[in-house]
Amino acid sequence: MKSNISFILDNRVVYIDFEQERKLTPTTTVLNYLRQLPNHKGVKEGCAEGDCGACTVVIGELENNRIRYRAVDSCLIFLPMLDGKLLVTVENLKSPEGKLHPVQEAMIEQFGSQCGFCTPGIIMSMFDLYKNYVCPSRSEIEDVLSGNLCRCTGYRPIVDAALKACSYWGYDHFTEEEGKLVELLKSINKESLIIKTQLQTYFKPSSLSEALEFRNKHPNSIILCGATDVALKVTKAHELLQEIIDLSAIEELKFIEENIHEIKIGAGVVINDVRKKIIKDFPALYEMLNVFASNQIRNFATLGGNLGTASPIGDSLPVLMAYEASVELQSIEGRRVVPLNEYFVGYRKTLRKDNELITKIIIPKQNNGAVIKSYKVSKRKDLDISTLSAGFKLESRNNIVQNIILAYGGMAERPKRASETEKFLRGKSWTREVVEKAMDILQQDFTPISDVRGSAEFRRIAARNLILKFWNDTKLVD
């Protein structure tokens, strides 16, 4: 067990011993760390909550002896999350000879920057694009840039710059230096980390058994995995997190296994990796994850974390309920599997006991001709929290409803199925006339509230109309 962190920055290993440091704590964000260094001021703070992308940096991790580069919002990452990784900032993009990186050159040539506040963050997202896509399409570029706001240049020249730059097959000075960087990364000790300062304990185990032991002894510790939700407690609510257990280094939580019946996704798999694996068999989940936050957030946020929030507007929850997914919980006493439909019991309350962790999500494959759709209602397509969302499943024979699931987010204190409406529809014809009656019955299932995202009235109307939309998307065509 080690007590200090090591990561690579500027081609060398940086050590931080929090017991010796006076300015840094285990919950100092990577953004705040970089801003206090003399030569890394390119990174900017806009919102400190993952919404603007001005703080974007790239993190490199060893994967099969290669380095995988991912853009992240540095305002949402705590320093210990960097342990064993490579941190790349906009200052690192120039070649050792001082030549600008192809993404920087393209940005200049296409006049992609005016005031320049957003530019370093956009350049870092473009660097992620450059390293991970060959000749990306316009929609892939828009997807990767979805977490970067620019308020004065306008996006056309920025997208043009990305189109121009990303035709070099990812080749740059990082490719030339990869062998050296891989050796540096390998030189870092990967054992479990425990940081104890006067005010905080930060535990980052490398195995599930250590995590379960710790959780059993410290049932009130704050669990985090991607920290895209937990970090806001620090950056926005200014809370002192006294005891933290960080699950992000546990390889046992990062698997995806599939057979003909189901897919099992480890709780620590990040949303962008889930997305890649579910395109074919789980299109409704795929559609939902395409409008989930931004590229930077999806690169760190996990599926387990989305369930862990138990938020009534967690986007994956209604659609996972429509797939009749289950969640596996584990503690030192053993493991159990709970259907998601029974898992949420109140506002941010679930059946998970204090000493349990979410370890996997199990989603059955649909073999009976069932149709599943997902819908997200928000003020804009990208990087917006849902006002309401839905996951619907229809099984019908000869246009008679055999089974139907209508799961909603944002309509109650928890993700919830419209059980009265479902009951009414079972056994009935799947016709517009019947669906319009069902829309009236939906009033009995929910009493939504008004908040900043939408009024109760708006939610009621939108929820009704989503059933009609579902019927329209699934009706038999003459």
Ligand SMILES: Cc1cc2nc3c(=O)[nH]c(=O)nc-3n(C[C@H](O)[C@H](O)[C@H](O)COP(=O)(O)OP(=O)(O)OC[C@H]3O[C@@H](n4cnc5c(N)ncnc54)[C@H](O)[C@@H]3O)c2cc1C
């Ligand atoms: C700008 C922004 C935009 C966002 N947009 C969306 C969006 O469009 N849709 C959406 O649904 N969410 C969104 N979120 C919320 C957040 O990104 C997601 O909920 C994400 O999936 C959380 O995953 P994480 O790994 O980062 O969780 P963390 O922040 O690490 O943890 C979240 C919660 O889950 C618990 N937890 C995590 N892992 C486990 C585990 N294995 N076992 C038990 N408990 C666990 C933690 O204790 C914590 O309470 C957004 C957040 C931000 C900042």
Ligand code: FES
């Ligand atoms: S400062 Fe806005 S996303 Fe980090």
Ligand code: FES
């Ligand atoms: S160049 Fe000014 S905000 Fe983008």
